[in-house]
Amino acid sequence: MKLKHGIAMTAVGMAAVLGLSACGSDGKDDKGDKKPAGSAPAKAAESAPAKDTASGNGVEKLSGKEISDKAKKELQGATAVRFKMTGTEDGERMDVDLALDKQGNCAGTVKTAGTGTIEVIKLGDRVWMKADEKLWRTKANPQAAELFKGRYVTGPTSEPSLGGMTKGCELTALQAKVGQDDDGSETITKGAPTTVDGQQAVPISAKGTTISVATTGRPYPLRIEDSKDKSAVTLTDWNKPVPAKAPPADQTIDITKLKNPGQQGL
Incomplete structure (x- = not known):
């Protein structure tokens, strides 16, 4: 099944952090507390783990x-992460919640206003x-x-009709992209200290993207906003740990065992 708004789109959601965290400086003083242009008040649905908010880490200096x-x-060093993205693709609202x-x-899950919601486990x-049901009505034939x-379609990631849905699940692939576009020509502007869901942070901005970085515990990027x-x-x-477990067998259909390709509606 090739969905226009598949899990691969989650990589787009991460592009902001990958791009900005790779930016260099042009040598100008960027230690000022000027508010980054185009930034919005930072807020988040969840804070970082409480154990990481115990003490200041000094990054605001x-x-x-x-x-x-x-x-x-x-x-780059993270073993796991969960991200929630809200945005638009081709004018359609998209919400992603993926660990x-x-x-x-x-x-x-990935949800688009006009297409429907899809749950993915890998x-x-x-x-x-x-x-x-809304998505199936939009993307598949009635049969x-x-x-x-109400069922899970399952198969190996090598299955062409499913593989495209899992590209955004590869944390190592996302990590490998960090720094790839670093040409050292961008100035990164530091903003005034703020909070992200109660956790202290400092925003940095470049190329229209603002990242709020934790100033307590480890300097995790907590929120990324793209003004473009x-x-x-x-x-x-x-x-x-990722909260993923295989669904019960009686709730799944193995796509590789469907003998009639026309029945798949893919």
Whole structure:
């Protein structure tokens, strides 16, 4: 099944943090507390784990470039993370809530206003996908919609009709992209201290993207906002196990065992 707004779109949601955390400085003093242009008040649905908010880490005293480097290091070293994204794609609202780890496991949902909601679970090289009735009506023929209603479609990630849905589940792939576009030409502006869901943070901004970095505990990037596409990403549950488990067999259909390709509606 090739959904236009599939799990692969979660990589787009992470582009902001990957791009900004790779930015360099042009050598100008970026230690001022000027509020980044286009930034919005930072807030998030969840805070970082309480154990990471015990003491100040001193990043608010650093330059924007130095704060960016620290946030980039935390992202590159993370074993797991959960992110929630709100934004638009081709004018349609999209909401993503996905937890993923370095082992390739993930669990979460992708919802688009016009298409519907899809739940995705990935454990290693196996994936389960459960779409709501609205999505099946939009993307599949009536026979497939009836067959798959209320069930998970499952198969290996090598299955072409499912593999595209799991690209955004690869934390290691996202981490590998950090720093790839660093040409050292961007100035990173540091803003005044703020809070993200009660946790102290400092915003840094470049290329229209603002990242709020924790100033207590580890300097995790807590929230990313893109003024160009009005998207926002909240990062939580750093290094926590992904809450994913295989659905019951009686609630699944193995797509590789469907003998009639026309029945799949893919």
